[in-house]
Amino acid sequence: MKNIRLKLARVEKDLSQDELSKIVGVSRQTISLIELGKYNPSLSLCISICKALSKTLNDLFWEE
Template identity: 40%
Template sequence: MNNTIRIERAIKKMTQQQLADLVQVSRQTINTVELGKYIPSTVLALKIAKVFEKNVDDIFQLDETDWNTHK
């Protein structure tokens, strides 16, 4: 899964810690989501999208490998 969290944070001049505080998770969680190592829950994805005033699918996009994991 790809995401634009780092770009959105840069636009708002927001640190990972500031975003983490707003969505009530650890900075490490934000880091792993940004890097694509962790797929967020629906609730977390919605919270992140709300912080950036975007739709979830504007922030998170499925990539080719996401379609091949459930065969």
């Protein structure tokens, strides 16, 4: 399942995939794969992404 909420939060912060990847210390491809739902990030990476985007784990990664 695609992670639309992650993409929307990233766009809200006016960040490209490349910019977000540099902030959290992964490749741009990793961010792309997470958004496409083809990569399951570690908890520590999820937390780093949440901090960078000023969101909670529930906001971005908890399935409703």
